[in-house]
Amino acid sequence: MNKAVRDAREALEKAAIQDGATIVLGGFGLTGLPENLIVALRDSGVKDLTCVSNNAGVDDWGLGLLLQTRQIRKMISSYVGENQTFERQYLSGELDVELVPQGTLAERIRAGGAGIGGFYTPTGVGTVVAEGKEIRVIQGREYVLEAPIRGDFAFVKAWKGDRLGNLVYRMSARNFNPVAATAGNVTLAEVENLVQPGEIDPDHVITPGIFVDYIFQGTYGPKRIEKRTNRPAGGAGA
Amino acid sequence: MDPSELKKERIVRRAAQELKDGFYVNLGIGMPTLVANYIPPGMDVILQSENGVLGVGPYPEKGREDADLINAGKETITVLPGASFFSSADSFAMVRGGHVDLTILGGMEVDQEGNLANWMIPGKMVKGMGGAMDLVAGAKRVVVTMLHTSKDGASKVLRKCALPLTGRKVVNTIITDLAVLEVTPQGLRLAERAPGVTVDEILKATEAELLVDEVVEMPV
Numbered sequence: 001m002n003k004a005v006r007d008a009r010e011a012l013e014k015a016a017i018q019d020g021a022t023i024v025l026g027g028f029g030l031t032g033l034p035e036n037l038i039v040a041l042r043d044s045g046v047k048d049l050t051c052v053s054n055n056a057g058v059d060d061w062g063l064g065l066l067l068q069t070r071q072i073r074k075m076i077s078s079y080v081g082e083n084q085t086f087e088r089q090y091l092s093g094e095l096d097v098e099l100v101p102q103g104t105l106a107e108r109i110r111a112g113g114a115g116i117g118g119f120y121t122p123t124g125v126g127t128v129v130a131e132g133k134e135i136r137v138i139q140g141r142e143y144v145l146e147a148p149i150r151g152d153f154a155f156v157k158a159w160k161g162d163r164l165g166n167l168v169y170r171m172s173a174r175n176f177n178p179v180a181a182t183a184g185n186v187t188l189a190e191v192e193n194l195v196q197p198g199e200i201d202p203d204h205v206i207t208p209g210i211f212v213d214y215i216f217q218g219t220y221g222p223k224r225i226e227k228r229t230n231r232p233a234g235g236a237g238a
Numbered sequence: 239m240d241p242s243e244l245k246k247e248r249i250v251r252r253a254a255q256e257l258k259d260g261f262y263v264n265l266g267i268g269m270p271t272l273v274a275n276y277i278p279p280g281m282d283v284i285l286q287s288e289n290g291v292l293g294v295g296p297y298p299e300k301g302r303e304d305a306d307l308i309n310a311g312k313e314t315i316t317v318l319p320g321a322s323f324f325s326s327a328d329s330f331a332m333v334r335g336g337h338v339d340l341t342i343l344g345g346m347e348v349d350q351e352g353n354l355a356n357w358m359i360p361g362k363m364v365k366g367m368g369g370a371m372d373l374v375a376g377a378k379r380v381v382v383t384m385l386h387t388s389k390d391g392a393s394k395v396l397r398k399c400a401l402p403l404t405g406r407k408v409v410n411t412i413i414t415d416l417a418v419l420e421v422t423p424q425g426l427r428l429a430e431r432a433p434g435v436t437v438d439e440i441l442k443a444t445e446a447e448l449l450v451d452e453v454v455e456m457p458v
Contacts, residue, residue, distance in 0.1 A: 126406025
């Protein structure tokens with residue numbers, strides 16, 4: 001079995017993404033973003049996309065790139081505060097936005113990938129998030145029913161992977177990637193290091209290859225940092 | 239330090255007293271993050287960051303930042319020995335599942351029933367709730383840190399929140415520059431007053447009804 005392709009462009013060609021597709025993406029802020037796939041998607045010109053992603057990138061990176069070119073019609077996210085292009089398109093009504101609590105978003109994606117038809121969560125009970133949704137009292141506590149999310153495609157970024165699709169992540173770049181990987185009808189993975197099967201200890205695999213359809217080694221410049229924070233010289237800091 | 243910084247430092251110092259040995263704690267973005275600077279020496283507190291880190295350490299030294307290692311505020315961090323990384327789904331299993339002992343987060347409004355509003359102002363650009371709704375719904379204890387009044391002097395401690403809620407009946411304790419307030423089944427209890435602040439001054443600055451019996455001075 002060989003799921004390896006040359007690059008993001010070939011992965012997108014094989015996946016045959018059409019206008020109007022729903023894509024679930026890993027990443028948190030600018031960390032663990034499937035950046036090669038996002039750039040290639042921009043270059044492909046497909047439009048009217050629904051993107052499920054915790055954040056919307058910044059103006060000139062991440063999903064901000066696809067907002068600039070107006071390829072995204074709808075975003076499903078938990079926090080979108082770092083992007084002026086987003087703000088402009090949202091306020092003008094060009095962009096449809098569904099804000100979802102972060103834990104609910106992760107669990108909806110998890111449910112979508114795991115074949116679960118929905119779940120009851122205490123998150124958002126008594127808030128606008130619960131409006132129009134079923135509320136059920138379970139063991140004395142109120143819960144709101146949330147629906148699963150599944151994508152036509154999922155884009156994920158990992159640190160290491162092999163041609164069978166097994167993936168290992170690095171530090172907090174893991175974030176939404178393992179759940180996103182499960183929730184695409186077709187899942188595309190980009191990795192910093194494509195290694196031989198067997199080089200990853202089976203005990204260390206985070207995303208088993210069954211969830212991945214195409215994999216390639218991406219090309220990466222220096223990683224971007226959204227908020228560079230340092231401890232004061234000689235002191236501690238949060 | 240200017241007066242508003244002093245007020246915030248007082249809040250942060252008092253909030254640090256909510257920490258207990260062995261606690262798993264999630265600190266919100268902004269003022270709550272600073273609580274980490276006041277963990278008493280020798281106390282074992284493990285910080286969770288909802289983007290997928292347990293065992294958050296200090297900010298890195300200059301030049302030692304790693305783009306793959308950030309907190310939920312997207313700030314570069316380090317981790318302590320014994321740290322772990324996990325997915326967002328696992329992270330919120332910790333949060334919703336009641337495994338996080340304490341969350342300290344900021345507030346725009348809190349009311350006497352323990353309702354919290356801290357994520358949106360109608361008519362303004364909405365940035366999203368992030369993990370706040372999950373944290374207040376799931377953490378064992380919810381402490382809100384905020385200035386007692388807004389810039390124009392209006393009380394942020396209300397009879398009823400006017401802004402859209404982050405959580406309903408979720409707050410346990412409110413720590414402000416003026417007071418510490420406890421949400422009890424009987425109502426909102428004035429537990430502590432800040433040094434140099436009288437009970438009358440607190441009552442004047444508070445729109446909510448307060449239960450006033452024994453009020454001690456904030457030990458900061």
